[in-house]
Amino acid sequence: MRCTQYLCLMIIVSTLLSSCAKSPLGRNQLKLYSSSQLAGMGEQAFTSMKTEQKVSSQSVSNQYVKCIADAITRHVPKSVFSGEWELVVFDSPQINAFALPGGKIGVYTGLIELSQNQHQLAAVIGHEVGHVIAEHGNERMSSSALIGMGMEVTNQLLKANEISSSNMIMAGLGLGVQVGVQLPFGRTHESEADLIGLDLMANAGFDPQQSINLWQNMAKASGDNRQPELLSTHPLPATRIKNLVQNMPKAMEQYRMAKNKPECTI
Numbered sequence: 001m002r003c004t005q006y007l008c009l010m011i012i013v014s015t016l017l018s019s020c021a022k023s024p025l026g027r028n029q030l031k032l033y034s035s036s037q038l039a040g041m042g043e044q045a046f047t048s049m050k051t052e053q054k055v056s057s058q059s060v061s062n063q064y065v066k067c068i069a070d071a072i073t074r075h076v077p078k079s080v081f082s083g084e085w086e087l088v089v090f091d092s093p094q095i096n097a098f099a100l101p102g103g104k105i106g107v108y109t110g111l112i113e114l115s116q117n118q119h120q121l122a123a124v125i126g127h128e129v130g131h132v133i134a135e136h137g138n139e140r141m142s143s144s145a146l147i148g149m150g151m152e153v154t155n156q157l158l159k160a161n162e163i164s165s166s167n168m169i170m171a172g173l174g175l176g177v178q179v180g181v182q183l184p185f186g187r188t189h190e191s192e193a194d195l196i197g198l199d200l201m202a203n204a205g206f207d208p209q210q211s212i213n214l215w216q217n218m219a220k221a222s223g224d225n226r227q228p229e230l231l232s233t234h235p236l237p238a239t240r241i242k243n244l245v246q247n248m249p250k251a252m253e254q255y256r257m258a259k260n261k262p263e264c265t266i
Contacts, residue, residue: 021135023134023135023192024133024134024192024196025134025192025195025196027188027192029135029138029139030139030142030143031135031138031139031142032138032141032142033138033141033142035101038101038102038135038137038138039081039101039102039103040102041100041101041137042100042101042103042104042137043100043102043104045100045104046086046088046100046102046104046106049088049090049106050088053090053092054090054091054092055088055089055090055091056089056090056091056109058089058091058109060266061089061109061112061266062087062089064112064118064264064265064266065087065089065107065112065121065125066087067118067262067264068118068121068122068125068206068262068264069085069087069105069107069125070085071122071204071205071260071262072122072125072126072129072200072201072204072206073085073105073129074204075200075203075204076129076132076133076200077133080132080133081101081102081103081132083103084103085103085104085105086104086105087105087106088104088105088106088107089106089107089108089109089112090106090107090108090109091109092108092109092110093108093109093110093113094111095108095110095111095114095218095221096108096110096111097111097124097125097128098128099125099128099129099131099132100132100137101132101135101137101138105125105128105129107121107124107125111124112266114217114218114221115214115217116213116217117210118262118263118264119201119206119207119208119209119210119211120210120211120213120214120217122201122204122206122210123198123201123206123208123210123214124197124214125197126196126197126198126199126201126204127193127194127197128193128197129196129197129200130192130193130194130195130196130197131189131193133196134189134193134196136189136192136193139189140186140189186234187234190234190235190240191235191240191243194211194240194243194244195243195244195247197211198211198244198247198248198251199251199254201251202251202252202254202258203258204258204260204262205255205258205259205260205261205262206255206262207255208244208248208251208252208254208255209248209252211244212241212244212245212248215237215240215241215244216237216241218237219237222237
């Protein structure tokens with residue numbers, strides 16, 4: 001009975017905390033860290049990456065990416081970050097990019113090669129900046145902290161009540177949390193970042209239709225070696241494309257109304 005009471009308490013606390021904040025798309029969020037804490041973490045991580053990974057010295061491609069990133073970040077709310085964004089291009093075949101709290105953006109040369117034009121690269125940069133706007137990093141760390149606390153409470157209660165097979169139960173709970181909470185949580189974040197990024201690129205004057213072409217390119221590059229969507233933190237390209245298509249009419253209207261249409265060339 002004690003076990004049930006403690007677990008119910010954890011659920012109530014989680015629900016109350018989750019209702020304290022909302023994402024830009026209106027979803028309830030759990031956020032336990034301050035913006036300054038996140039910015040400090042982002043600064044530390046970015047400094048470490050710049051020392052551990054090779055930074056590109058190709059000025060032409062660096063200026064090309066900066067042109068795109070500058071156009072995107074001009075549309076980021078000042079409440080998210082009000083300073084000058086720092087961009088670094090990493091010399092690596094990885095097809096990847098990222099953005100960190102505190103105004104940091106990293107782009108890998110492999111992604112530049114995959115992206116066929118400025119619009120496709122803008123879709124990725126917008127997506128990554130979308131994670132920062134929605135404070136998904138805060139939410140992931142907060143969720144992990146709460147899950148860890150709940151798992152530890154459950155473990156101690158199982159031991160205190162001398163419940164047989166407690167190790168097996170805890171292992172099952174761990175898998176259940178991963179598949180039932182953490183993986184769908186990651187997919188939700190990715191879908192939100194897609195839509196926030198779509199708005200960003202459209203408002204910045206990049207063709208949002210190219211976001212669909214980008215994910216088609218991504219699907220070709222990844223091949224068939226993908227996990228089922230149920231066991232993946234990222235939606236399948238087909239799912240992403242479907243969501244983008246559903247939101248494309250609004251994005252195209254924003255694109256038509258954009259005052260500036262960047263011409264970033266490489």
